[in-house]
């Protein structure tokens with residue numbers, strides 16, 4: 001979306017010193033130029049401006065893949081001109097997507113017979129996958145209510161308040177009431193006790209690492225579940241295989257996962273799979289006759305690139321279970337290196353857990369002189385992009401810094417980051433204390449991703465959570481759980 005405006009004279013045009021031997025006049029910033037320019041000039045102008053973007057590899061805010069093997073880069077470039085929707089023209093690409101859907105459905109333990117194929121689709125990311133899964137739920141619920149002669153105009157979904165913004169989008173765009181279970185200090189996942197008050201609902205939305213815990217409370221489970229496994233879907237099956245969060249549980253009807261997060265593909269791929277055909281109402285599937293072939297489709301967009309589908313297939317066969325397990329274990333080990341390094345400084349409380357999605361969330365033990373926001377800002381000078389943000393409503397007075405550990409964040413980088421954080425702390429100690437203006441983000445949610453609230457539930461935490469769901473109201477943990 002473009003809502004920017006030209007702020008000053010220098011904002012109105014784009015100049016380029018290097019390209020000036022081709023381009024003698026400046027380019028208007030917001031209007032298409034009347035004349036063409038040489039390709040070298042266009043390249044130079046854009047490339048020069050892009051240098052000011054951050055370095056994706058040092059962007060520790062994001063879960064999205066920033067490195068793939070050169071062999072896969074080659075496949076991506078070779079298929080960059082294929083429109084995925086031309087299935088009759090590119091049948092092999094379609095076949096690769098179908099293989100991916102089936103592999104992922106099996107990974108999530110879909111109850112498929114020997115000769116049965118999975119029900120699912122590739123999307124541009126988890127957001128599109130979530131819109132599709134949400135729509136399927138809404139329609140299925142409405143059909144059921146109509147058949148029972150009951151009102152069907154008020155569907156709702158229940159999520160944690162730490163839910164990613166795409167669920168709010170879904171609710172608003174598709175007119176579904178969103179019931180958020182608010183967080184409370186020291187407890188940063190959906191609270192089972194509060195969830196209990198909302199039984200008999202259309203749909204519960206849960207993250208993988210919370211499912212087993214909440215499932216144990218039989219009182220709430222007459223409602224279907226969608227698992228938002230955007231990050232966890234490619235982690236749990238490899239390093240927590242015993243965790244029952246997926247189609248092994250009968251109430252889990254659909255699951256989304258981002259191929260471009262721990263599926264290890266560059267941005268632009270997600271997946272949604274349904275338990276079986278009955279969970280995807282047929283009237284949502286369009287059978288279109290396009291370029292000579294009958295194609296069933298269930299997507300929001302028509303055209304899209306093929307490269308990411310091919311890249312996902314590359315990762316699945318190249319790495320296999322063994323490779324994904326190695327990558328996830330390595331991420332976990334590097335997360336521990338970082339966590340221990342930060343603990344050693346003596347300056348931070350670690351507020352994330354070691355289990356779950358590999359990340360370290362930490363806050364200052366003493367923020368009376370300086371804030372986490374200042375640390376984030378100063379780390380930029382070293383090249384690091386480490387976000388600082390306040391927690392969602394009911395815990396918004398807590399600020400954390402968060403580092404996501406991806407495949408390309410090596411142990412050396414983890415150690416280097418600790419050194420740079422120590423340097424920043426020394427610099428801050430020498431600065432006069434800043435007046436701290438408390439800011440509250442209220443209901444504002446991160447557009448980027450809210451996977452910040454990762455699931456890291458230790459055995460002991462699980463046990464404590466169970467107590468809560470059994471009626472005890474004692475605080476569950478002295479440390480926050482990131483879910």
Ligand SMILES: Cc1ncc(COP(=O)(O)O)c(C=O)c1O
Pocket residue numbers: 063124125126127128164166228230231258270448449450451452
């Ligand atoms: C839990 C969760 N769900 C959904 C999304 C949206 O995913 P995508 O960026 O693939 O659209 C995210 C993104 O971070 C997420 O963390």
